[in-house]
Amino acid sequence: MSRIVYVNGAYVPEEEATVSIFDRGFLFADAVYEVCAILDGKICEFEGHVERLIRSLGELDMGMPVSKEELLEIHRELIKRNNVEQGAIYLQITRGTADRDFVYKKDMKQTLVMFTQAKGLTEEKAGxxxxxxxxxxxxxxxxxxxxxxxxxxxxxxxxxxxxxxxxxxxxxxxxxxxxxxxxxxxxxxxxxxxxxxxxxxxxxxxxxxxxxxxxxxxxxxxxxxxxxxxxxxxxxxxxxxxxxxxxxxxxxxxxxxxxxxxxxxxxxxxxxxxxxxxxxx
Known part of the structure; x- marks a missing residue:
């Protein structure tokens, strides 16, 4: 069974997830990301990661495409749908899609994608x-x-x-x-x-x-x-x-x-x- 991922409001199998080739995240790395740890099926340090996400977006003259409450709900839904006990949940926000131009436009419709990765976090660390x-x-x-x-x-x-x-x-x-x-x-x-x-x-x-x-x-x-x-x-x-x-x-x-x-x-x-x-x- 493939992972369920989130793309701009929709939960879809990873094989069906697509983003435009004109997305500025793809063309210019015009995007930010965050990664939260998942421990016991719960999210670690969510408030801190969202605070930093908002700061990163602001430094790049971008806003949040969803509210903090909506973002938390997406996190929880992805963890539930993928049945992840330990691992990570990745989110990426791009400025959005437009014809290729170094100058970006204001108030573009942003792209938000998210996915989970299952991995062990609490095993003994050898160094x-x-x-x-x-x-x-x-x-x-x-x-x-x-x-x-x-x-x-x-x-x-x-x-x-x-x-x-x-x-x-x-x-x-x-x-x-x-x-x-x-x-x-x-x-x-x-x-x-x-x-x-x-x-x-x-x-x-x-x-x-x-x-x-x-x-x-x-x-x-x-x-x-x-x-x-x-x-x-x-x-x-x-x-x-x-x-x-x-x-x-x-x-x-x-x-x-x-x-x-x-x-x-x-x-x-x-x-x-x-x-x-x-x-x-």
């Missing part, structure tokens, strides 16, 4: 191995657009090198992972992650993890760090909506914590799952 790569993405990484080619190329390069992912570097400092926020834990126990700016995505999971870390009396330092500093750290990890807190056990060939997940990442992941189960909707 990933990353390589560094130049950050060649555009300058507004704080806007969650569908311009993901650079990230895709970097992740593919890492896979070709026998590793799992890439940490991106600009002006000598790590910005983030190809699709995640990056962290290290110093040998004196500080959690270090890059401060918010247009250089990184303002991660919803990042925000939650830093709040939980503070509640656990863990020391946090928001600043850039280098690959060399990361290689010398006690441990490292990344956060993302459908990865939660995931250990990094090797950076450019240098193993951390003996090539095993560290205790800080493990504890934060456990607490995040516990807290998510208290607040998901």
């Amino acid at each position: 990933i191995r990353v390589v560094s790569a130049p950050d060649i993405r555009w300058g507004r990484r704080d806007i969650k657009t569908v311009q993901l080619l650079a990230s895709s190329m970097c992740k593919t390069m890492a896979k070709a090198a026998g590793k799992d992912d890439a940490w991106l570097v600009q002006d000598g400092f790590v910005t983030e992972g190809s699709s995640s926020n990056a962290y290290i834990v110093t040998k004196d126990g500080k959690i270090v992650t890059r401060n918010l700016s247009t250089s990184i995505l303002h991660g919803i999971t990042r925000k939650a993890i830093l709040r939980l870390a503070a509640e656990l009396d863990m020391e946090i330092e928001e600043r850039p760090f280098t690959i060399a500093e990361a290689q010398d750290a006690a441990e490292a990890f990344f956060t993302a909506a459908t990865a939660f807190v995931y250990p990094v056990i090797e950076i450019d060939g240098v193993e951390l914590n003996g090539g095993k997940p560290g205790p800080v990442a493990k504890r934060l992941n456990e607490v995040y799952i516990e807290e998510s189960r208290k607040s998901y909707i």
Whole structure:
């Protein structure tokens, strides 16, 4: 049985889902997206993701094609129709369809598509191995657009090198992972992650993890760090909506914590799952 997906007001089998070849999301990557985790058939961090979605749309001079309440109902209906217990639900909003022109028109009829992906989220995490790569993405990484080619190329390069992912570097400092926020834990126990700016995505999971870390009396330092500093750290990890807190056990060939997940990442992941189960909707 194929998935049921959502396209502009209709729930259809994925094989029947279509979008115009003149959609600006296809022609210009003129679109934004969000991904929410599904845990126990419920939606994690919905409010935070919608808040960021509205911000991203506003930065691109777009509005919301549906209300927040309607969007929540679509999420729930897709989860129900696809019987997803754990996984992700993806939404993409484009500016809409028009003949190809670099100049966009105001008040176009937007395209909204959504689909689910079933995947395990709570299994034990063995850790990933990353390589560094130049950050060649555009300058507004704080806007969650569908311009993901650079990230895709970097992740593919890492896979070709026998590793799992890439940490991106600009002006000598790590910005983030190809699709995640990056962290290290110093040998004196500080959690270090890059401060918010247009250089990184303002991660919803990042925000939650830093709040939980503070509640656990863990020391946090928001600043850039280098690959060399990361290689010398006690441990490292990344956060993302459908990865939660995931250990990094090797950076450019240098193993951390003996090539095993560290205790800080493990504890934060456990607490995040516990807290998510208290607040998901």
